Amino acid sequence: MATGGLRIIHALLPQLPASEKKIAEYILAQPEAVMDYTAGELGSLAGASGAAVIRLCKSLGVKGFQDLKVRIAGDLSTKVEQGYRDITPHDTIQSIVKKTTINSVQSISDTSELLQHEEIERAVSALSKARTIHFFGVGASHIIAMDAQQKFLRVNKGATAFTDVHIVATLIANAGADDVVVGISFSGETSEVINILSLAKKRGLTTISLTKQGLSSVSALTDISLHTSYTREAPFRSAATSSRLAQLYVIDTLFLAMASTKYDETVGYIDRTREAIQFLKDKQK
Structure with a gap:
C-alpha cells in the first residue's frame, strides 16, 4: 500500500499558499476523517474550496486527491515513522552510531514512499536510449553526479560529470538529440543547475x-522530475548527510532498473x- 501522505504534508506545510495550508492543517489534525470526504467537502470544511484541494495535491506532488487519500490510509495503517535525530553536545559514540543509522534508514524509507513509479519508468526509458548522459550538480550534489557517472560508465553508457559550468555548457551546445541532461540539486534552487537545464x-x-520533494525552479524546468524526501534539516544534517543518501538511493534505483531491462x-x-x-591490480603487484 502506498504511504507517505502525512509525511509529505508535514514537510511542505511551511511552503504552501494560505488556502492550501488551511486544508493541509485540517488533514493533519483529522487524518482519519479525511478518508470519507470528497475534495469539495474537504475544501469547505477547511474554509477553502475543492479547487484548493486539487491545487494542494499538485503542490504535494501526488497524482490527485484519491492518491493522497490512499497514501494517508497507508500511513494510518502502518504508523512506523521514527523521525530524525540530530546529534547533541558530548553524544557518546554509541548514541551517534544509533542516530546516524536511524537518520539514514528514515531518509531512504521516506524517499521510497515519494518516488512515483511512472516517473522512474520514464527516466529509465530516457537513460536507456541516451547516447550520453550529462550529470550535473554543485557541491555535495556533484558527489552524486560522479557516483552516477561511474555506475553508468561501467555498463558502456556514455556519461559525464564535470563541475566547470563552461565545460558543461560546451558539452550541451554540441550534444546530440538523444543526449540526456540530469540536474541534481537538493534545494531545487541552485543557480548553476538552473542555468544548465535552461540551456539544455x-x-x-x-x-x-533530482531535487527534494515539492515545487522548485529546477524541477519546473525538466521533462522528468524525481524527488527525495524533504526534512527541515537540523544543523548537522544540513551538511547533506541524510539527503545525500537519499539521492544515492535514487541513482541506484535508476541504474538497477535500467540494468534489468x-x-x-x-x-x-x-x-x-x-x-x-x-x-590493473595484478600489474601493481
Whole structure:
C-alpha cells in the first residue's frame, strides 16, 4: 500500500499558499476523517474550496486527491515513522552510531514512499536510449553526479560529470538529440543547475531533475522530475548527510532498473570492467 501522505504534508506545510495550508492543517489534525470526504467537502470544511484541494495535491506532488487519500490510509495503517535525530553536545559514540543509522534508514524509507513509479519508468526509458548522459550538480550534489557517472560508465553508457559550468555548457551546445541532461540539486534552487537545464531545454534535449520533494525552479524546468524526501534539516544534517543518501538511493534505483531491462548485456559489461580493474591490480603487484 502506498504511504507517505502525512509525511509529505508535514514537510511542505511551511511552503504552501494560505488556502492550501488551511486544508493541509485540517488533514493533519483529522487524518482519519479525511478518508470519507470528497475534495469539495474537504475544501469547505477547511474554509477553502475543492479547487484548493486539487491545487494542494499538485503542490504535494501526488497524482490527485484519491492518491493522497490512499497514501494517508497507508500511513494510518502502518504508523512506523521514527523521525530524525540530530546529534547533541558530548553524544557518546554509541548514541551517534544509533542516530546516524536511524537518520539514514528514515531518509531512504521516506524517499521510497515519494518516488512515483511512472516517473522512474520514464527516466529509465530516457537513460536507456541516451547516447550520453550529462550529470550535473554543485557541491555535495556533484558527489552524486560522479557516483552516477561511474555506475553508468561501467555498463558502456556514455556519461559525464564535470563541475566547470563552461565545460558543461560546451558539452550541451554540441550534444546530440538523444543526449540526456540530469540536474541534481537538493534545494531545487541552485543557480548553476538552473542555468544548465535552461540551456539544455533551449537545445531541445531531454532533461531529468533530482531535487527534494515539492515545487522548485529546477524541477519546473525538466521533462522528468524525481524527488527525495524533504526534512527541515537540523544543523548537522544540513551538511547533506541524510539527503545525500537519499539521492544515492535514487541513482541506484535508476541504474538497477535500467540494468534489468538489458540484464545479460549489462552483466557482460560489468564482468569486463571487473576484469580490467583486476588486470590493473595484478600489474601493481
